[in-house]
Amino acid sequence: MNSKTLSTVIEKLIHRLGLNNFPCGKGSWRETKDRPGGLATLSTDELLDLLNCPRSPWWQNNEWSHQAFPLRQLAVLTPECLNLDLIYNYFTTLRIADQGVSVIDNGLLKFSKLEELVLSANLISEINGENLPSNLKTLELRANRLSSLKGLISCPPRQLQYLSLASNSLGSHEDVFHLTGNYWPQLVCLDLSDCDFKEQRTLMNALSTLPCLKTLLLEGNPLTLAPGYPGFTVDSLPRLVCLDTSWISPEERDHFKGLAEVRDVIVDIASATVIVGRMRGMPDPLMSVDDKASDFPVVTYRYFITYKFCGHHTTDVMKSDSPKSNFDTESTAQVTEDGSSDTDLQSNKNGERETCTPDIEVCNADESSFDNVHLSQHSTSKLSWSECMNFSDTQTFVVCDLGDFRKFLHQGLYLRLEEEKVKSALTKDKSKDKKRKSVPEMIQDAPIRRVLGSAYVPLQSLVKGGQKISVLCNFVFSHMDAEMEASQTLERDSGKKIKEEKRKDDKEPKQRGSSSPAQKNTVTSKGKKKGSKQKDVDVHEDNSVPVQVEPVTVELSVELEKWKSVSEAHLLVPPHQSS
Template sequence: MSSNKLSAVLEKQIHRLCLKDFPCGYGTWRKTKDSPEGAETEDTDDLLDLLSCRHSPWRDDKSWSPQAPALRRLAVLTPERLHTDFIYNYLTTLRIVDKGVSVIDDGLLKFSKLEELVLNYNRISEIPAENLPSTLKILELRANRLSALNSLTNCLPPRLEYLSLGSNSLGSHDDIFHLTGRHWPQLVCLDLSDCEFKDQQALLSALSTLTCLRSLMLEGNPFTLAPSYPGFTVDSVPQLSYLDTSWISTEERQCFRGLAKNSDLIVNCASATVSVGRVRGIPDPLMRVEENAPDFPVVNYGYFITYEFLSHQTVNLNFDRESKSDAANVTEDDAGLQSNRKCENESCKHLMVYSEDTCHDVAHVSGHSTSKLTWSECMDFSHTQTYIVSDLGGLKRFFNQGLYLTIEEEKVLSWPAASEDVPLAKPSRPVKEKKIRKGEESPIKSGSTKDKSKDKKKKSVPELFQDAPIRRRLGSVHIPLHSLVTGGQKVHVLCHVGALQTESEVEATQTLEKARGHAQQDLGKTIKVDKKKDKDSKQGGGSSTQQKNTAASKGKVKGGQECEMDVHTDNSVSVQLEPVTVEFNAELEKWQSASEAHQLLLPQHNSLIKQPVLS
């Protein structure tokens, strides 16, 4: 794709001002002293009204520069002044947003008095500082394709006071090196939000050298998920007045005083607590059991909630790089696995690529589960787990994606233990085949009455063995966690999964429809047969036979109607299921004061430095 130069886009914007066309500039539409009488001309005031009238097609467009309307007014009042150099020098603010600009060329230097340049949401990957006017005070480059600051800090505008670099792929140690007071001596406001800075201590050490810095935006960076943010930032950069658009009060500054002195104990890791509370709306499984169901198998139901979350791992990378299979040898850190969930290998997914270091901490997505509960109208799982994650970049991506809560049902079939006197049906057969038909004797009833009584005395409660559990997903809901990245500390939601329909209810509905169809077919056949018999009896002239057939026909029709009514009655009985809701909480640990940090800092630091490393 060809590059889209900034100067070309600016020339198009200036051309669209129509400074030489109606109602601006010179033309036959202007009324002058030399204008002939009767000519179609406009007064100057009328021409100015066309520029500002709400419904005028020539209304000013000032979205790209607040000086654009003033230029057009000058083009009406004194068009002789609007030469090219005058236009370039007149524009002090340029806002080219989402125009596909990819290159900042030297054509920008024509705007010799430019003070504000806004280039948000474009495709700029490199900023040659030599092409920026020296008069520039405000530079916004949010949501571009910047991946390094090397080119921006070579020959900086000396008067720059506001710099916005948010939502770019910045975060390396080289980028931190270029964010010092040596490069930005007069910088007052700096926006680094939604970048990829992970090393909190190194970044704050560089920013503390910006002596004029008063406003700082950092939310959305991975290190802001750590408990030490924002307290460590407030104490490390004491000249700040605003942090993430919030005023830093004297009480807050005093609360975190002294925290920066403990920088050697601070570890870049996050502590997230996940809680699953009460669940309502799951239908009672006993409603599925038929009245004439056999005694065996005994069916037990259990319910639990599953979800995926990040867990901390320490991996050893001192292996043969050519052997790809060894990369799967990963052990889970005890500090990050404080839950009783079962993580299967296929459910684990790494969120980052291994580096060249010998040992590296990574985070992986793994499955977690609450304990199982028997059914009740309100099941309180009271599940609370805390996860320690050192891969802050992976945690940021995970929060941006959100997580899924899944409600699962576990059904266990229990059968009596096999014995010589009591033969058992094979567990592999379906439950429906185990039902006893009318008129048939079950294997348990095959013995004599005396044998039955003896068996009952010997074993009043038979020993049961269980089949493998049958698990089924009842429903799932997505929970957004993006607010934890953008400055929020807690997410508390009541998730609405919706009304659930069990498999047995689906089967019952299908069976009911089949029964209704068979009943209607039988009724139709009966009526046809009765009509044929009535016709034959009329031809034979047998009155007694005709009466019998008619009576039989009525009886059959009546019976068919009764069957139809029974089916309709069963269909009208339905259970209105209430929506299924799940209580969910996710909270990031944040230190509220320096004293609280001192109480938690040292034990946490000791636990992290003693993490096991694979050999």
């Protein structure tokens, strides 16, 4: 693939302005002293109208530069003044986004008055600072392919005030070293969002040397998942006024005062708490059991939720007197008789109840992307069936590798609903002595487990600055289980219908010429002997309306631990665990 230089793209854009073509330039279409007005000539005002009117075929929406339209007007008003030097010096802003630019060549130096250069969403992997105009004040390189700042700081524009390096593969120790006041003495706003910076202390030590820094964006970096963020950043940069598009209040700065000096609690690890609450909608597995069936063997069903989460389990991450959220109260809220709770899970972001309804393809997604990420398997307690099964399961995970944790959150959390079926029967009396009979004992078969359904919970908002996600997940069942459940529902409904009709027939008085209930039963029994296929056909004919199975839902919450003050940092500091 051939590389595309920046100057080549800019020259093409300037050529499209048509500065020497109608209605611009010095063509024969202009009224002059030598060519008075006539059918073949237009006045200056008429030519300007062709540029200004959006319905004109010569109108252009040149968003790539604020100077493009005034330059076209200048080509109408004073076309004799146009030359290459004037054109190059006329531009102070250039916005070349998503144009496939891969090389910033020295042709850019011709734009000596350039102050704003936006090169977002291109293919730039290296930058030579010597090819940047010295007057540059704004440089945006968002969503390129930068992996190093070494070329940029070879000759950095010393007057630069705004620098965006977001969404690039930056985050090494060398990159941190290149973000100091030695290279950017006038920098006011720095955008490092969605990069790979992991170490808070190292980065803050470098950024603290920027004498004019007022605005900083770090959202989406692995370090933002640590409990000490944003408190540690606020206390490390006393001149900062805005962090991640939020103003820093005096109260917030006071709460974290001294946090940057506390060496024993500032650690670059994350702590997340996962809570599985109430599950509703699970059909009763005993509904299809015949009432006249024998008492043995006894079949019991228990249900539980399994999932894999990044990091290691820990039970003492938070002390009992810590100011933890009231989610424990929420997850164990009392359930009313109709199955609804007196306290519903609320989203920490917008205060609204959310519903997570995944597609089957998403739920069965391949987890091979986590081959190099440590995942801990967890299963909730096993509960017997009820209309509302409250797992009240709270697990805290400590993650030592923030990069892996961010990867996991981008992928999302996968839940599985599993069933355990156990058959129990009495032992038979095998004793030969008829007088001495042994007491029968209950024996159990090995439990049979199967996965009933799965659910997917997106966690990307935690990477983007959110602290808590509370959702109501809908489990998606496999096609076989769904058909089985629908078939069982049909059979139960049809059985009830037949019983009700039989009761009505028994109560009705016998009329002349009508068959007796006994005869009806005889006909019905004969129909049953003909085969089960006819029975299935009859059931489906009687229940032509589609059966709507109630969705199986479970409440889930995932919350990142965040320190809200220096004192809370001492209470909630996670114990260091090696991965």
